Amino acid sequence: MTSKPIRSLLAVARWAILAAPAVLIGTLQGGATCTGKAPPNPEMLRNQKACVEYIQKSDADRAETRCEICLQYDPKNPECLNGLGLVWFYRGVDDKARDYFKTAINFNNDFAEARNNFGVLKFKNEDFAGARELFASAVEIDPAYIDARYNLALTYLRMGQLERAAEMRKPEKSRDFAMQFAQYVKAEKEYRKIFELDPQHFNSYHDMGVIESYRAEDAKIENDRRTHIGESERFFKRCIELNAVHETCHANLAHLYLGAGRYDESMFHFVQCLASNKNNPVCLEELPEAYKRNTMQSESIKKYIEQIQKNPGYAPAHYGLCQAFFAKGLVDYAVTECENTLKLDPEFCMANYELAEHYRKVLDKEKAIAYCRAFIGCAKAEQATEAETCKETVRTLEVQ
Numbered sequence: 001m002t003s004k005p006i007r008s009l010l011a012v013a014r015w016a017i018l019a020a021p022a023v024l025i026g027t028l029q030g031g032a033t034c035t036g037k038a039p040p041n042p043e044m045l046r047n048q049k050a051c052v053e054y055i056q057k058s059d060a061d062r063a064e065t066r067c068e069i070c071l072q073y074d075p076k077n078p079e080c081l082n083g084l085g086l087v088w089f090y091r092g093v094d095d096k097a098r099d100y101f102k103t104a105i106n107f108n109n110d111f112a113e114a115r116n117n118f119g120v121l122k123f124k125n126e127d128f129a130g131a132r133e134l135f136a137s138a139v140e141i142d143p144a145y146i147d148a149r150y151n152l153a154l155t156y157l158r159m160g161q162l163e164r165a166a167e168m169r170k171p172e173k174s175r176d177f178a179m180q181f182a183q184y185v186k187a188e189k190e191y192r193k194i195f196e197l198d199p200q201h202f203n204s205y206h207d208m209g210v211i212e213s214y215r216a217e218d219a220k221i222e223n224d225r226r227t228h229i230g231e232s233e234r235f236f237k238r239c240i241e242l243n244a245v246h247e248t249c250h251a252n253l254a255h256l257y258l259g260a261g262r263y264d265e266s267m268f269h270f271v272q273c274l275a276s277n278k279n280n281p282v283c284l285e286e287l288p289e290a291y292k293r294n295t296m297q298s299e300s301i302k303k304y305i306e307q308i309q310k311n312p313g314y315a316p317a318h319y320g321l322c323q324a325f326f327a328k329g330l331v332d333y334a335v336t337e338c339e340n341t342l343k344l345d346p347e348f349c350m351a352n353y354e355l356a357e358h359y360r361k362v363l364d365k366e367k368a369i370a371y372c373r374a375f376i377g378c379a380k381a382e383q384a385t386e387a388e389t390c391k392e393t394v395r396t397l398e399v400q
Contacts, residue, residue, distance in 0.1 A: 044073035051083040060087045078108040082117060089121060097121055112138040116148040123155060128162075131155050146198050153190035157207055159183045164214065177218055184211045202242035206249050209235035213256060232256055247276035251283050258286060263294035268333050271308060271321070275340045278312030315345035322354055331358065349378040353386050356393065365397050 047070040054063035064087045070080035085100030101118035104111055119134030132155045138148035160183030167175045188211060194204045209232045216228035236253035239246055254269035267290040273283035291305050301324050307317035319341040325334035335358060341351040356371035372390035379387040 041073045044070050044077065047073070048077065048079050048083075051080055055083060055086050055090075058090070060090055063087050076107045078104040078111045078114060081107065082111065082114045085114070085117060089117070094121060094125065110141050112141040112145050112148060115141070116145070116151060119148070119151060119155075123151065123158075128155050128159050132159070144197060146194060146201065149190055149194055149197070150201065150204060153187045153194065153204070154207065156183045156187035156190065157211065160187065160211075160214075180214075184214070187211060200242055202239045202246060202249070205235045205239040205242065206246065206252070209233075209239065209249070209252060209256075213252070229256065229260055245272075245276045247273055247280060250276065251280060254283065254290065255286065258290050258293075261293075263290050264330075266290040267294050267305070268336075271305075271312075271318075272336065272340070274308060274312035275318070275343070284309065284312075313344055315341045315348050318344060319348060319351050319354075322351065326354065326358070334358070347378060349375055349380065349383065350386075352378070353383075353390065356390055360393055360397075365400065369394055369397050 047066045051063050051066040051070055054060075054066060063083060067080040067083040067087065070077055070083075074080075081100050081104035085097045085104065088094075088096035088100065098118065098121055101114050101121065104114040105118065108114070115134045115138040119131040119138065122128075122131040122134060132152065135148050135152035135155060138145055139152055142148070160180045163180040163183060164177065167177055167180065188208065191204045191208050194201050198204075212228045212232035212235060216225050216232060219225035219228055233253065233256060236249050236256065239249040240253065243249070250269045250273035254266045254273060257263070257266035257269065267287065270283045270287040270290055273280050274287070277283075287305070287309060291302070301321065304317045304320040304324065307314050308321075311317070318337050322334050322337035322341060325331070325337060335355065338351040338354050338358075341348050352371045352375035356368050356375055359368040359371060372393050375383075375390050376387055376394075379390075
């Protein structure tokens with residue numbers, strides 16, 4: 001059977017890439033607003049702090065009020081100007097947001113957060129060259145500023161995607177992906193730095209998975225293609241290790257597996273994608289194809305997959321898949337599906353029992369006891385036999 005080309009990955013990845021880059025509100029260092037030798041006014045700092053706190057709570061009206069009071073004490077306070085920029089950014093009034101960000105930078109040219117936020121505004125309006133310059137200057141001011149460095153990498157990735165899309169519209173013989181590849185190299189350089197500065201930054205692993213998937217798609221040599229597919233898989237899996245409910249990582253990994261002919265794994269990750277977002281259009285569309293091609297077809301699995309397609313939040317279907325996966329020896333998949341069942345319905349008692357039995361068999365004492373106790377606490381009268389089994393498990397393991 002031939003593998004399906006990875007042709008729709010751009011559509012899968014673009015949600016994460018289209019999302020606004022990280023916005024940072026700004027530091028609360030009063031010294032940054034000091035215009036003379038006198039210490040900053042305590043009331044100004046109190047209102048500055050309140051402005052930031054209200055922005056974090058998405059209360060734009062109260063944030064605006066506090067920032068304006070702050071500026072009455074010092075009209076040149078860059079943190080409060082930056083705060084008003086964010087207020088208007090979140091309200092969707094870009095002209096006002098831009099003016100406040102620019103003014104904040106004018107009064108403090110080394111204000112990295114305002115440069116980052118101004119860059120986000122330009123990114124939103126697809127001025128990627130302008131966004132790149134602002135993010136790069138923020139990183140130059142503070143090389144450890146993760147949000148700005150991530151946004152810089154993301155901008156390079158987006159520029160590479162746009163260049164790739166433009167080349168794909170040309171006749172095949174006249175395509176030249178050199179500029180696209182150059183943008184990916186620049187993006188990768190920043191992502192590698194983020195891995196060193198913040199090894200838990202899961203979105204950077206996701207984006208590197210996207211880059212490697214493009215490299216796989218455009219590879220001229222089969223061995224190179226396989227290498228890039230392996231790298232893409234590694235990055236997506238690392239993203240999921242760090243954030244188990246990362247919708248787009250599951251979607252892109254599932255799509256990668258579908259293109260590589262690994263239908264069982266593809267189906268599993270499409271289901272995990274839908275567990276994170278039951279309305280994900282790509283996962284809803286491609287799950288049936290993964291099921292149609294997978295090697296685990298059975299009437300029970302078919303029934304549960306069809307139920308999940310209709311209602312991804314239906315806990316009994318996830319529990320049914322848990323049982324089916326355990327029966328086929330696909331233990332990791334089974335555990336994940338039972339965990340999904342409990343996330344969707346914490347009172348779905350039998351999922352606790354399945355997990356307790358699994359951890360008893362693999363000699364994980366603490367988890368076996370924990371799931372058994374959870375099951376005993378919610379077991380119904382018709383589950384008396386399983387409850388007795390769990391009570392015995394607890395008694396046995398507690399004395400070991």
